[in-house]
Protein backbone atom coordinates (compact mmCIF):
# COMPACT_ATOMS: atom_id res chain seq x y z
CA UNK A 510 0.00 0.00 0.00
CA UNK A 511 1.53 3.32 -1.06
CA UNK A 512 2.18 5.68 1.88
CA UNK A 513 0.50 9.09 1.81
CA UNK A 514 2.06 11.96 3.76
CA UNK A 515 -0.01 14.78 5.31
CA UNK A 516 0.72 17.97 7.27
CA UNK A 517 1.52 16.12 10.48
CA UNK A 518 4.23 14.11 8.70
CA UNK A 519 6.24 17.19 7.73
CA UNK A 520 8.35 19.54 9.87
CA UNK A 521 8.23 23.02 8.30
CA UNK A 522 10.86 24.36 10.71
CA UNK A 523 13.74 22.63 8.92
CA UNK A 524 12.88 24.63 5.81
CA UNK A 525 12.34 27.86 7.71
CA UNK A 526 15.98 27.60 8.86
CA UNK A 527 17.10 27.61 5.23
CA UNK A 528 16.97 29.91 2.20
CA UNK A 529 15.28 28.69 -0.98
CA UNK A 530 16.18 30.03 -4.42
CA UNK A 531 13.23 29.63 -6.78
CA UNK A 532 14.73 29.81 -10.27
CA UNK A 533 12.05 31.11 -12.61
CA UNK A 534 8.80 32.96 -11.93
CA UNK A 535 6.33 31.38 -14.34
CA UNK A 536 3.41 29.03 -13.79
CA UNK A 537 5.04 27.04 -10.97
CA UNK A 538 7.68 29.54 -9.90
CA UNK A 539 5.27 32.30 -8.96
CA UNK A 540 2.84 29.96 -7.19
CA UNK A 541 5.50 28.09 -5.25
CA UNK A 542 7.49 31.20 -4.29
CA UNK A 543 4.38 32.97 -2.96
CA UNK A 544 3.25 29.89 -1.03
CA UNK A 545 6.74 29.42 0.45
CA UNK A 546 6.84 33.06 1.54
CA UNK A 547 3.40 32.82 3.13
CA UNK A 548 4.62 29.70 4.96
CA UNK A 549 7.47 31.67 6.54
CA UNK A 550 10.27 30.43 4.30
CA UNK A 551 13.02 32.80 3.12
CA UNK A 552 12.82 32.93 -0.68
CA UNK A 553 14.97 34.51 -3.38
CA UNK A 554 13.61 34.44 -6.92
CA UNK A 555 16.39 33.88 -9.45
CA UNK A 556 15.73 35.52 -12.81
CA UNK A 557 17.66 36.13 -16.02
CA UNK A 558 18.86 39.63 -16.97
CA UNK A 559 16.00 41.82 -18.22
CA UNK A 560 13.41 39.36 -16.96
CA UNK A 561 9.85 40.42 -17.65
CA UNK A 562 8.84 38.72 -14.37
CA UNK A 563 11.13 40.68 -12.06
CA UNK A 564 8.65 43.50 -11.50
CA UNK A 565 5.80 41.07 -10.82
CA UNK A 566 7.93 39.17 -8.30
CA UNK A 567 8.77 42.37 -6.48
CA UNK A 568 5.13 43.47 -6.56
CA UNK A 569 4.35 40.10 -4.94
CA UNK A 570 6.77 41.06 -2.16
CA UNK A 571 9.55 38.69 -3.16
CA UNK A 572 13.29 39.35 -3.28
CA UNK A 573 14.83 38.85 -6.71
CA UNK A 574 18.42 38.34 -7.84
CA UNK A 575 20.33 37.18 -10.89
CA UNK A 576 20.19 33.38 -11.09
CA UNK A 577 23.83 32.81 -10.12
CA UNK A 578 23.58 35.13 -7.13
CA UNK A 579 20.36 33.46 -5.95
CA UNK A 580 22.00 30.04 -6.28
CA UNK A 581 25.05 31.23 -4.34
CA UNK A 582 22.98 32.68 -1.49
CA UNK A 583 20.54 29.78 -1.15
CA UNK A 584 20.75 26.44 0.63
CA UNK A 585 18.10 24.88 -1.63
CA UNK A 586 17.79 25.61 -5.35
CA UNK A 587 14.46 24.86 -7.01
CA UNK A 588 14.55 24.66 -10.81
CA UNK A 589 11.31 26.16 -12.06
CA UNK A 590 12.24 27.30 -15.55
CA UNK A 591 11.08 25.33 -18.61
CA UNK A 592 12.43 21.78 -18.78
CA UNK A 593 14.13 22.45 -22.10
CA UNK A 594 16.02 25.41 -20.66
CA UNK A 595 17.19 23.85 -17.40
CA UNK A 596 20.33 22.00 -18.53
CA UNK A 597 22.01 25.07 -20.03
CA UNK A 598 21.08 27.35 -17.15
CA UNK A 599 22.17 24.70 -14.65
CA UNK A 600 25.58 24.31 -16.28
CA UNK A 601 26.20 28.04 -16.56
CA UNK A 602 24.70 29.50 -13.44
CA UNK A 603 23.76 26.84 -10.90
CA UNK A 604 26.52 24.22 -10.95
CA UNK A 605 29.29 26.69 -9.97
CA UNK A 606 27.39 27.43 -6.73
CA UNK A 607 26.37 23.89 -5.77
CA UNK A 608 28.63 23.61 -2.73
CA UNK A 609 28.68 20.42 -0.61
CA UNK A 610 25.60 20.17 1.62
CA UNK A 611 23.32 22.25 -0.60
CA UNK A 612 20.18 20.84 -2.25
CA UNK A 613 19.03 20.91 -5.86
CA UNK A 614 15.35 20.30 -6.47
CA UNK A 615 12.80 20.07 -9.25
CA UNK A 616 9.07 19.81 -9.85
CA UNK A 617 9.49 17.42 -12.79
CA UNK A 618 12.12 14.76 -13.21
CA UNK A 619 12.84 15.13 -16.95
CA UNK A 620 16.39 16.53 -16.77
CA UNK A 621 17.63 14.20 -14.05
CA UNK A 622 15.92 11.07 -15.39
CA UNK A 623 17.12 11.60 -18.96
CA UNK A 624 20.63 12.59 -17.87
CA UNK A 625 20.54 16.22 -19.01
CA UNK A 626 21.59 17.41 -15.56
CA UNK A 627 24.16 15.37 -13.59
CA UNK A 628 24.59 16.92 -10.14
CA UNK A 629 27.72 16.50 -7.96
CA UNK A 630 27.49 13.71 -5.37
CA UNK A 631 27.90 16.05 -2.37
CA UNK A 632 24.43 17.58 -2.66
CA UNK A 633 20.87 16.45 -1.98
CA UNK A 634 18.74 16.06 -5.11
CA UNK A 635 15.00 15.70 -4.73
CA UNK A 636 11.69 16.55 -6.31
CA UNK A 637 8.45 18.08 -5.06
CA UNK A 638 5.93 17.84 -7.91
CA UNK A 639 2.49 19.43 -7.55
CA UNK A 640 -0.13 17.55 -9.53
CA UNK A 641 -1.64 20.83 -10.74
CA UNK A 642 -0.92 23.87 -12.85
CA UNK A 643 0.68 26.72 -10.94
CA UNK A 644 -2.29 29.10 -10.63
CA UNK A 645 -4.47 26.37 -9.07
CA UNK A 646 -1.64 25.54 -6.64
CA UNK A 647 -1.66 29.17 -5.48
CA UNK A 648 -5.44 29.59 -5.46
CA UNK A 649 -6.12 26.53 -3.35
CA UNK A 650 -3.29 27.45 -0.95
CA UNK A 651 -4.84 30.87 -0.35
CA UNK A 652 -8.18 29.15 0.30
CA UNK A 653 -6.59 26.97 3.00
CA UNK A 654 -6.69 23.91 0.78
CA UNK A 655 -4.01 22.26 -1.31
CA UNK A 656 -3.30 20.11 -4.35
CA UNK A 657 -1.84 16.61 -4.10
CA UNK A 658 1.76 16.06 -5.05
CA UNK A 659 4.67 13.70 -5.38
CA UNK A 660 8.08 13.68 -3.70
CA UNK A 661 11.12 11.75 -4.84
CA UNK A 662 14.69 11.57 -3.55
CA UNK A 663 17.47 11.07 -6.12
CA UNK A 664 20.47 11.79 -3.87
CA UNK A 665 20.45 12.00 -0.05
CA UNK A 666 23.87 13.43 0.82
CA UNK A 667 22.71 15.10 4.06
CA UNK A 668 20.52 12.24 5.27
CA UNK A 669 17.63 14.73 5.43
CA UNK A 670 16.57 14.92 1.77
CA UNK A 671 13.15 13.35 2.39
CA UNK A 672 12.54 15.56 5.41
CA UNK A 673 13.39 18.62 3.32
CA UNK A 674 11.14 17.44 0.48
CA UNK A 675 8.24 16.91 2.88
CA UNK A 676 8.85 20.30 4.51
CA UNK A 677 8.82 21.94 1.07
CA UNK A 678 5.66 20.06 0.11
CA UNK A 679 4.02 21.32 3.30
CA UNK A 680 5.20 24.87 2.67
CA UNK A 681 3.49 24.98 -0.73
CA UNK A 682 0.33 23.28 0.58
CA UNK A 683 0.63 19.79 -0.87
CA UNK A 684 0.50 17.89 2.45
CA UNK A 685 -2.96 19.40 3.03
CA UNK A 686 -4.19 17.18 0.19
CA UNK A 687 -1.73 14.30 0.36
CA UNK A 688 1.79 13.60 -0.87
CA UNK A 689 2.96 10.31 -2.36
CA UNK A 690 6.59 9.21 -2.47
CA UNK A 691 7.78 8.07 -5.88
CA UNK A 692 10.93 8.02 -7.98
CA UNK A 693 12.24 10.43 -10.60
CA UNK A 694 11.59 7.75 -13.21
CA UNK A 695 7.98 7.12 -12.17
CA UNK A 696 7.10 10.82 -11.91
CA UNK A 697 8.75 11.65 -15.23
CA UNK A 698 7.22 8.81 -17.22
CA UNK A 699 3.72 9.11 -15.74
CA UNK A 700 3.67 12.90 -16.07
CA UNK A 701 4.77 12.84 -19.71
CA UNK A 702 2.27 10.07 -20.45
CA UNK A 703 -0.57 11.83 -18.65
CA UNK A 704 -0.06 15.21 -20.28
CA UNK A 705 0.29 13.70 -23.76
CA UNK A 706 -2.41 11.00 -23.73
CA UNK A 707 -5.02 12.41 -21.35
CA UNK A 708 -4.73 15.87 -19.80
CA UNK A 709 -3.50 17.96 -22.74
CA UNK A 710 -3.06 16.00 -25.98
CA UNK A 711 -5.88 13.54 -25.57
CA UNK A 712 -8.45 16.01 -24.28
CA UNK A 713 -7.59 18.68 -26.88
CA UNK A 714 -8.00 16.25 -29.77
CA UNK A 715 -11.23 14.84 -28.30
CA UNK A 716 -12.67 18.35 -28.04
CA UNK A 717 -11.60 19.28 -31.57
CA UNK A 718 -12.84 15.99 -33.08
CA UNK A 719 -16.26 16.45 -31.49
CA UNK A 720 -16.45 20.10 -32.53
CA UNK A 721 -15.37 19.39 -36.12
CA UNK A 722 -17.82 16.45 -36.43
CA UNK A 723 -20.78 18.66 -35.45
CA UNK A 724 -19.70 21.66 -37.54
CA UNK A 725 -19.03 19.52 -40.63
CA UNK A 726 -22.53 18.04 -40.19
CA UNK A 727 -23.94 21.56 -40.42
CA UNK A 728 -24.61 22.40 -36.77
CA UNK A 729 -23.87 25.90 -35.47
CA UNK A 730 -20.23 26.27 -34.36
CA UNK A 731 -21.43 28.05 -31.22
CA UNK A 732 -23.54 25.07 -30.21
CA UNK A 733 -20.66 22.73 -30.99
CA UNK A 734 -18.39 24.91 -28.79
CA UNK A 735 -20.75 24.80 -25.82
CA UNK A 736 -21.36 21.04 -26.20
CA UNK A 737 -17.78 19.89 -26.77
CA UNK A 738 -15.66 22.42 -24.85
CA UNK A 739 -17.49 24.71 -22.48
CA UNK A 740 -19.57 22.03 -20.76
CA UNK A 741 -16.52 19.77 -20.29
CA UNK A 742 -15.42 21.71 -17.19
CA UNK A 743 -18.87 21.24 -15.62
CA UNK A 744 -18.69 17.48 -16.22
CA UNK A 745 -15.05 17.18 -15.10
CA UNK A 746 -15.81 19.14 -11.93
CA UNK A 747 -18.31 16.38 -11.00
CA UNK A 748 -15.68 13.72 -11.69
CA UNK A 749 -13.13 15.73 -9.64
CA UNK A 750 -15.56 15.89 -6.70
CA UNK A 751 -16.89 12.34 -6.71
CA UNK A 752 -15.32 10.20 -9.38
CA UNK A 753 -16.98 8.78 -12.47
CA UNK A 754 -19.79 7.45 -10.27
CA UNK A 755 -20.73 10.95 -9.07
CA UNK A 756 -20.76 12.31 -12.62
CA UNK A 757 -22.92 9.42 -13.80
CA UNK A 758 -25.31 9.98 -10.91
CA UNK A 759 -25.68 13.68 -11.77
CA UNK A 760 -26.16 13.48 -15.55
CA UNK A 761 -29.37 12.15 -17.08
CA UNK A 762 -29.97 8.42 -17.41
CA UNK A 763 -29.96 9.00 -21.15
CA UNK A 764 -26.45 10.47 -20.94
CA UNK A 765 -25.31 7.72 -18.58
CA UNK A 766 -26.53 5.00 -20.95
CA UNK A 767 -24.89 6.79 -23.88
CA UNK A 768 -21.67 7.05 -21.85
CA UNK A 769 -21.45 3.26 -21.36
CA UNK A 770 -22.68 2.42 -24.87
CA UNK A 771 -20.56 4.80 -26.93
CA UNK A 772 -17.50 5.67 -24.83
CA UNK A 773 -15.62 2.45 -25.62
CA UNK A 774 -16.30 2.98 -29.35
CA UNK A 775 -14.52 6.34 -29.19
CA UNK A 776 -11.65 5.33 -26.93
CA UNK A 777 -11.38 1.88 -28.49
CA UNK A 778 -8.75 -0.86 -28.58
CA UNK A 779 -6.76 1.01 -31.21
CA UNK A 780 -6.50 4.01 -28.91
CA UNK A 781 -5.42 1.80 -26.04
CA UNK A 782 -2.72 0.19 -28.23
CA UNK A 783 -1.51 3.65 -29.29
CA UNK A 784 -1.31 4.73 -25.63
CA UNK A 785 0.98 1.76 -24.99
CA UNK A 786 3.18 2.81 -27.92
CA UNK A 787 3.37 6.36 -26.56
CA UNK A 788 4.38 5.06 -23.14
CA UNK A 789 7.08 2.92 -24.76
CA UNK A 790 8.43 5.99 -26.61
CA UNK A 791 8.61 7.83 -23.27
CA UNK A 792 10.24 4.92 -21.44
CA UNK A 793 12.83 4.36 -24.17
CA UNK A 794 13.91 8.01 -24.20
CA UNK A 795 12.68 8.47 -27.77
CA UNK A 796 10.31 11.30 -26.78
CA UNK A 797 13.00 12.96 -24.66
CA UNK A 798 15.48 12.82 -27.56
CA UNK A 799 12.87 14.28 -29.92
CA UNK A 800 12.06 17.13 -27.51
CA UNK A 801 15.74 17.89 -26.84
CA UNK A 802 16.51 18.02 -30.60
CA UNK A 803 13.39 20.13 -31.23
CA UNK A 804 14.81 22.69 -28.82
CA UNK A 805 18.28 22.57 -30.32
CA UNK A 806 16.59 23.46 -33.65
CA UNK A 807 14.81 26.40 -31.94
CA UNK A 808 11.38 24.71 -31.73
CA UNK A 809 10.22 24.75 -35.39
CA UNK A 810 7.52 22.10 -34.89
CA UNK A 811 6.28 23.57 -31.60
CA UNK A 812 6.02 27.04 -33.13
CA UNK A 813 4.24 25.82 -36.28
CA UNK A 814 1.74 23.77 -34.29
CA UNK A 815 1.16 26.64 -31.86
CA UNK A 816 0.32 28.92 -34.78
CA UNK A 817 -1.93 26.36 -36.49
CA UNK A 818 -3.84 25.49 -33.34
CA UNK A 819 -4.42 29.13 -32.38
CA UNK A 820 -6.10 29.60 -35.79
CA UNK A 821 -8.49 26.66 -35.28
CA UNK A 822 -12.15 27.58 -35.66
CA UNK A 823 -12.91 26.46 -32.11
CA UNK A 824 -10.44 29.06 -30.83
CA UNK A 825 -12.01 31.85 -32.85
CA UNK A 826 -15.57 30.89 -31.93
CA UNK A 827 -14.62 30.40 -28.28
CA UNK A 828 -12.86 33.74 -28.01
CA UNK A 829 -16.02 35.58 -29.07
CA UNK A 830 -18.32 33.55 -26.83
CA UNK A 831 -16.07 33.93 -23.77
CA UNK A 832 -16.25 37.72 -24.14
CA UNK A 833 -19.87 37.40 -22.96
CA UNK A 834 -18.87 35.36 -19.86
CA UNK A 835 -18.21 38.15 -17.37
CA UNK A 836 -17.28 35.68 -14.62
CA UNK A 837 -14.16 34.48 -16.47
CA UNK A 838 -10.97 36.17 -15.20
CA UNK A 839 -9.62 38.42 -17.93
Ligand SMILES: NC(=O)C1=CN([C@@H]2O[C@H](COP(=O)(O)OP(=O)(O)OC[C@H]3O[C@@H](n4cnc5c(N)ncnc54)[C@H](OP(=O)(O)O)[C@@H]3O)[C@@H](O)[C@H]2O)C=CC1
Nearest residue numbers: 533534535536537557560561562589590594616617642643
Ligand atom coordinates in the same frame (compact mmCIF):
# COMPACT_ATOMS: atom_id res chain seq x y z
N1 LIG B 1 3.27 24.42 -15.63
C1 LIG B 1 2.87 23.66 -14.61
O1 LIG B 1 1.82 23.86 -14.02
C2 LIG B 1 3.73 22.54 -14.11
C3 LIG B 1 5.09 22.56 -14.37
N2 LIG B 1 5.88 21.62 -13.78
C4 LIG B 1 7.33 21.71 -13.95
O2 LIG B 1 7.79 22.93 -13.35
C5 LIG B 1 8.92 23.42 -14.06
C6 LIG B 1 8.65 24.84 -14.51
O3 LIG B 1 7.60 24.79 -15.42
P1 LIG B 1 6.69 26.09 -15.69
O4 LIG B 1 6.38 26.76 -14.40
O5 LIG B 1 5.57 25.66 -16.56
O6 LIG B 1 7.71 26.99 -16.51
P2 LIG B 1 7.40 28.39 -17.21
O7 LIG B 1 7.50 28.23 -18.71
O8 LIG B 1 6.13 28.97 -16.67
O9 LIG B 1 8.68 29.22 -16.69
C7 LIG B 1 8.76 30.55 -17.01
C8 LIG B 1 9.91 31.14 -16.21
O10 LIG B 1 11.13 30.57 -16.66
C9 LIG B 1 12.03 31.63 -17.02
N3 LIG B 1 12.89 31.24 -18.12
C10 LIG B 1 12.48 30.76 -19.32
N4 LIG B 1 13.56 30.48 -20.07
C11 LIG B 1 14.64 30.84 -19.35
C12 LIG B 1 16.04 30.81 -19.58
N5 LIG B 1 16.52 30.34 -20.75
N6 LIG B 1 16.87 31.26 -18.62
C13 LIG B 1 16.38 31.72 -17.44
N7 LIG B 1 15.06 31.76 -17.14
C14 LIG B 1 14.22 31.32 -18.10
C15 LIG B 1 11.13 32.78 -17.41
O11 LIG B 1 11.89 33.95 -17.26
P3 LIG B 1 11.29 35.37 -17.66
O12 LIG B 1 10.39 35.68 -16.54
O13 LIG B 1 12.48 36.24 -17.72
O14 LIG B 1 10.58 35.20 -18.96
C16 LIG B 1 10.01 32.64 -16.41
O15 LIG B 1 10.33 33.26 -15.19
C17 LIG B 1 9.16 22.44 -15.20
O16 LIG B 1 10.09 21.48 -14.80
C18 LIG B 1 7.79 21.79 -15.38
O17 LIG B 1 7.85 20.51 -15.98
C19 LIG B 1 5.40 20.66 -12.93
C20 LIG B 1 4.06 20.61 -12.66
C21 LIG B 1 3.13 21.49 -13.29
Ligand SMILES: CC(=O)[C@](C)(O)C(=O)O
Nearest residue numbers: 639640641642700704708
Ligand atom coordinates in the same frame (compact mmCIF):
# COMPACT_ATOMS: atom_id res chain seq x y z
C1 LIG C 1 0.27 20.91 -15.15
C2 LIG C 1 1.02 19.66 -15.25
O1 LIG C 1 1.06 18.86 -14.33
C3 LIG C 1 1.66 19.28 -16.52
C4 LIG C 1 0.53 19.13 -17.52
O2 LIG C 1 2.33 18.06 -16.31
C5 LIG C 1 2.66 20.27 -17.03
O3 LIG C 1 2.32 21.45 -17.10
O4 LIG C 1 3.80 19.81 -17.38
Ligand SMILES: [Mg+2]
Nearest residue numbers: 640641700704
Ligand atom coordinates in the same frame (compact mmCIF):
# COMPACT_ATOMS: atom_id res chain seq x y z
MG1 LIG D 1 1.82 17.11 -14.68
Ligand SMILES: [Mg+2]
Nearest residue numbers: 617700701704
Ligand atom coordinates in the same frame (compact mmCIF):
# COMPACT_ATOMS: atom_id res chain seq x y z
MG1 LIG E 1 4.25 17.92 -17.03
